[in-house]
Structures are given as C-alpha cells and as structure tokens.
Amino acid sequence: MFLSTLSSSKTTAILLTIGSLFTNINGQQPGTNGFDLIARKTSLWPGRQIPVCWVPRTGKQYTTEKGWTRSAVFNTWASSTHDIVTFTGWGECTTNQKAIRIRITDAADDAPHTLGLGTELLLREDYGMSLNFEFKNWCPQCIVSQSREAAIRIIAVHEFGHALGFGHEHAQPGAKPTSMCSKEDIIQAQERYGNDYPVSKYDYQSVMNYCNENWNGGGSLSTLDVKGFLTLYKSLQGYYGSCTLASGPRSLVCVAAASRYCSSALSKDVGFTQAIIKATPEADTKYGVLCARSSLLGWVPWNQIPNCQGYSQYMTCFASLSSYCLAKASSSIGIIQETRSDSAKVACVKADSRWSVSVSTLKSYNSACTSISLAQSVGCTTAAVLYCRSKSGAGYAGAVIYGIDGSLFKVGCVYNQNFKHVRVEKGF
Numbered sequence: 001m002f003l004s005t006l007s008s009s010k011t012t013a014i015l016l017t018i019g020s021l022f023t024n025i026n027g028q029q030p031g032t033n034g035f036d037l038i039a040r041k042t043s044l045w046p047g048r049q050i051p052v053c054w055v056p057r058t059g060k061q062y063t064t065e066k067g068w069t070r071s072a073v074f075n076t077w078a079s080s081t082h083d084i085v086t087f088t089g090w091g092e093c094t095t096n097q098k099a100i101r102i103r104i105t106d107a108a109d110d111a112p113h114t115l116g117l118g119t120e121l122l123l124r125e126d127y128g129m130s131l132n133f134e135f136k137n138w139c140p141q142c143i144v145s146q147s148r149e150a151a152i153r154i155i156a157v158h159e160f161g162h163a164l165g166f167g168h169e170h171a172q173p174g175a176k177p178t179s180m181c182s183k184e185d186i187i188q189a190q191e192r193y194g195n196d197y198p199v200s201k202y203d204y205q206s207v208m209n210y211c212n213e214n215w216n217g218g219g220s221l222s223t224l225d226v227k228g229f230l231t232l233y234k235s236l237q238g239y240y241g242s243c244t245l246a247s248g249p250r251s252l253v254c255v256a257a258a259s260r261y262c263s264s265a266l267s268k269d270v271g272f273t274q275a276i277i278k279a280t281p282e283a284d285t286k287y288g289v290l291c292a293r294s295s296l297l298g299w300v301p302w303n304q305i306p307n308c309q310g311y312s313q314y315m316t317c318f319a320s321l322s323s324y325c326l327a328k329a330s331s332s333i334g335i336i337q338e339t340r341s342d343s344a345k346v347a348c349v350k351a352d353s354r355w356s357v358s359v360s361t362l363k364s365y366n367s368a369c370t371s372i373s374l375a376q377s378v379g380c381t382t383a384a385v386l387y388c389r390s391k392s393g394a395g396y397a398g399a400v401i402y403g404i405d406g407s408l409f410k411v412g413c414v415y416n417q418n419f420k421h422v423r424v425e426k427g428f
C-alpha cells in the first residue's frame with residue numbers, strides 16, 4: 001500500500017497520506033472483470049528464488065512480527081499451491097548483500113512503501129522496502145478495526161506485490177474514486193505506472209488497489225491477482241532462469257526447467273522439452289513439455305552412464321541412459337533432468353509403445369529431421385512427436401527418441417495426459 005515507486009535513483013519517497021481511509025466501507029463496489037495487475041515487464045525476477053533480508057536495527061527486533069510478514073507472503077504470492085517463486089534468506093542484512101532489504105520504521109510521515117518495483121529493489125543499498133510494525137505514529141487507525149497482526153499481514157501482501165514487479169491497480173482505466181481512494185490517488189498512480197504493462201483489465205478487488213474498500217483485499221489475493229501473477233510468472237524461465245527462447249528447447253537448461261515445471265506444476269517427476277509445436281497460436285513463445293511419472297529417479301555418478309558427461313542431450317548419452325534404465329528399472333527411456341559436477345539426475349520412463357523409424361519417415365513429419373545424427377535436435381524430436389500423434393486412436397502426444405539402431409531411430413511414444421505447451425520466458 002501507500003507506496004512510492006520512484007523512477008529516479010535517490011529521490012525522496014513520495015508518501016501517500018491515508019486521507020479518508022476507513023471512513024466508509026459500504027460504498028458501491030465497481031464490478032470486476034477480465035484479468036488484473038499492472039506489471040513492470042523489465043523488473044520481473046528471472047529465477048524463482050528472491051533474496052530478502054532485514055536491515056539491522058537497534059532496539060526491538062520484532063521477531064514475531066517478522067514471522068507474520070514472512071507467513072503472509074508464503075500464504076499468498078509464494079504459496080506452495082502455485083509454487084512459482086520463493087523468498088529466501090530473511091536474516092539480518094550484511095554489508096553489500098544483494099537482496100530486498102527491508103527496514104522497519106514507525107515515523108509518522110513514513111508509510112510502508114517500496115523504492116521501485118521487482119528487481120529494481122536489488123539496486124537499493126540502504127533499503128528497498130519499508131514496513132511498519134507498530135502503528136503508533138503512522139496510521140493508528142490501521143489497527144482500530146483489526147488487530148496489529150492483521151494490519152502487518154495485509155500490508156506485507158501489498159508490498160511484496162510491488163517486490164514482484166506489480167504497480168498500483170488503480171492506475172488502470174476503469175478505476176473510480178471510492179471511500180478509500182481519491183481522484184488524486186488515481187492520477188498519481190497513472191503517472192507512476194501508466195507506462196507499465198497492464199496484464200489486463202481493471203480489478204477492483206486486487207490487493208494492489210487502493211480503491212478496494214476491503215483494505216488491500218484483506219491481505220488475500222483476488223482470483224485475478226493470482227491469474228495475473230501466474231500469467232506473468234509461470235514460465236520455463238521461472239523454473240530455471242537460464243532457459244530462454246534463445247537457449248532452445250533441447251538445451252540442458254530448458255530440460256532442467258521442464259523437469260522442475262513438471263514436478264511442481266503437475267506433480268510429475270519427469271520433464272522433457274519436445275519442441276515448438278507450430279500448430280499453437282503462441283508457437284514462438286512456448287515449448288511443448290512432456291511430463292511423466294518415472295519408474296526410477298535419482299542422482300547417478302557420471303561413470304555409470306558413459307558418454308553423458310557434458311553431452312547429456314546427445315544421442316550417445318540417450319543410448320547409454322536407455323541401457324542404464326533397462327538394467328535398473330526395465331524402462332526403455334532415460335532422460336537426464338539436471339546435472340552437477342559429479343553426477344546427473346536421471347529419470348527412467350516406460351514408453352507406452354516403441355517403434356523403429358527411418359530417417360525418411362521422420363523427415364516426412366518434419367523436414368528439418370534430415371539425418372540420424374540429428375536425433376536429439378528440435379527438428380527430429382518434433383517429428384517424433386508428430387509421428388506418435390499420427391498413430392490412429394492411440395492418443396499419444398509425447399515422444400522421446402531414446403536410441404539409434406543402425407539407420408533407424410528408436411522412438412518411444414507416451415500418452416497425451418501430461419503434455420503441455422508452456423510459455424518459455426516471463427512477461428510478454
């Protein structure tokens with residue numbers, strides 16, 4: 001709430017007074033439709049972990065209040081229900097620590113606020129977010145109709161919305177003054193956030209909306225807050241920051257992102273990027289992801305899977321993984337999900353059917369699949385998907401080329417139930 005977002009560097013915070021807050025909570029409520037949230041596209045967090053720390057202070061340490069703040073955030077934006085971002089750290093800030101630095105103050109003219117949106121907060125060496133835990137000097141009326149704990153939680157949800165890159169919802173066309181916001185509040189918000197991205201239409205019930213007569217939505221995200229947040233943040237890049245459109249779907253980083261996406265979003269433990277499926281309207285921004293349940297999943301030392309270290313998405317490695325999985329789990333498909341210096345995270349998956357397919361056959365499904373040496377390329381994995389889908393009545397949608405037999409590809413087809421097109425990069 002009451003925030004100030006500043007475009008220039010060391011500017012004085014423009015703090016909004018609370019004005020007519022709480023004077024009337026029974027005013028007419030404008031309708032809600034469409035999506036909501038207004039976001040600064042350039043300030044979205046690239047990875048899922050966002051570091052947070054508390055600016056050291058003398059006197060009262062507010063351990064309980066810090067806990068309320070943290071729990072409010074973990075029950076909303078960082079909820080395990082959608083498992084998109086997590087705020088990490090929460091210790092006392094050290095010198096030069098790169099984190100959202102949160103200070104605690106109760107100066108009368110110092111409303112809770114952030115100095116910027118999203119990743120901009122990392123640039124703030126003094127503090128990036130300011131919270132109030134007392135309400136003695138600033139906004140005593142905030143704790144008249146609700147407890148101090150409730151007020152702390154409600155404010156935390158709003159300020160962490162700014163920390164994720166969201167501006168004030170009442171900057172959107174459609175906002176009207178209510179008992180909680182004035183025309184000036186709306187104009188000021190439009191001046192600050194007018195150039196930021198409206199995820200969609202105005203949402204009266206947003207936690208980011210001053211005009212919401214249920215103060216900051218009572219600290220509960222509106223349906224459209226969640227939808228807008230997921231629209232921007234649910235992406236492969238969100239699961240693994242290095243995965244971008246430039247990385248390509250068959251890169252190790254994007255396979256790792258697919259693995260994390262599948263395990264958290266769909267409770268499946270294997271992810272495999274298939275290709276860009278050109279039939280979808282968003283083909284240029286999404287990758288096809290096959291999610292499956294593995295019969296074996298674990299970290300395997302490199303020496304047990306020859307030809308894989310440094311070449312985990314290459315055909316020789318897939319053949320090696322297939323041998324490993326057949327021996328350990330009677331599964332013909334093995335996929336490396338992530339790697340570290342001494343080992344690889346290997347998933348073994350049973351193919352629902354297996355086929356030996358010639359280059360010319362796969363090429364007929366995708367003209368870029370021209371050679372047996374391209375087995376793990378985007379062109380051939382796309383061709384394999386289309387090949388499996390063409391099996392009449394079988395309902396396959398995913399495929400893995402798990403080996404080579406002479407001049408033939410070994411293709412494993414997997415049923416449709418866990419195939420998704422997933423946005424690659426955050427934002428738009």
Ligand SMILES: [Zn+2]
Nearest residue numbers: 001002003158
């Ligand atoms: Zn605000």
